[in-house]
Amino acid sequence: MNYNIITTNSFKRDVKQYKKKYKHIADDLDNIIEELKKGKLMGAIVPNIRMKDDNENVLKVRVANSDIPCGERGGYRLIYYAIKSDGTIYLLSVYCKRDKENISNKEIQKIILEECL
Numbered sequence: 400m401n402y403n404i405i406t407t408n409s410f411k412r413d414v415k416q417y418k419k420k421y422k423h424i425a426d427d428l429d430n431i432i433e434e435l436k437k438g439k440l441m442g443a444i445v446p447n448i449r450m451k452d453d454n455e456n457v458l459k460v461r462v463a464n465s466d467i468p469c470g471e472r473g474g475y476r477l478i479y480y481a482i483k484s485d486g487t488i489y490l491l492s493v494y495c496k497r498d499k500e501n502i503s504n505k506e507i508q509k510i511i512l513e514e515c516l
Contacts (some may be wrong), residue, residue, distance in 0.1 A: 400438045402481070402488045407514040410490040417475075417495060421466040424475070428493065431462050431477060435488050440481055448504050454484040457491070457507055464495065473497060480511055489515045 417424045434441065442460030450456065457480050464474035473496050480489040491510045492502055 400486055402436055402438055402486045404432060404436055404488050404490065405515075406490045407492075407510060409492055409510045409514060413493045417493070421464060421495065423465045424493075427462055427465050427475065428477065431460060432490070435479065438486075440483075442477070442479075445478070445504065445507065448507060455480070455482050457481075457511070462493075467497070469497075476502070478502060478507060480515055491515075 414424055414428070421427075431441070440456075440458065442458040445457040445459050448457050457478065460477045460479070461472065462475040462477050467473070475493050475495055477490070478492040480491055482488075489511070491507060491514075494502060
């Protein structure tokens with residue numbers, strides 16, 4: 400099943416902000432986004448976010464940052480919202496682990512409510 404990828408304004412803002420510091424962020428994310436389009440959902444389910452049913456999940460996937468030699472562990476975190484029943488993925492946020500430790504569930508839920516529903 401192929402998925403329709405929708406980029407939220409929050410995600411676009413994040414990429415734009417990081418592009419100033421990390422020139423290859425778009426290329427780094429493209430590989431993961433292509434896999435998501437093909438239906439290969441990857442990453443870990445973000446715990447403690449209530450969704451309507453089992454067909455909806457918020458996931459966090461590690462993405463290597465080619466601008467700094469630290470591998471996936473110190474690279475980016477891509478947060479996305481997958482609705483399996485209609486084949487839609489919303490790209491919610493991306494952040495660099497060096498710049499931000501984590502994104503709160505409250506922030507994720509706010510993005511979903513304001514930009515996905």
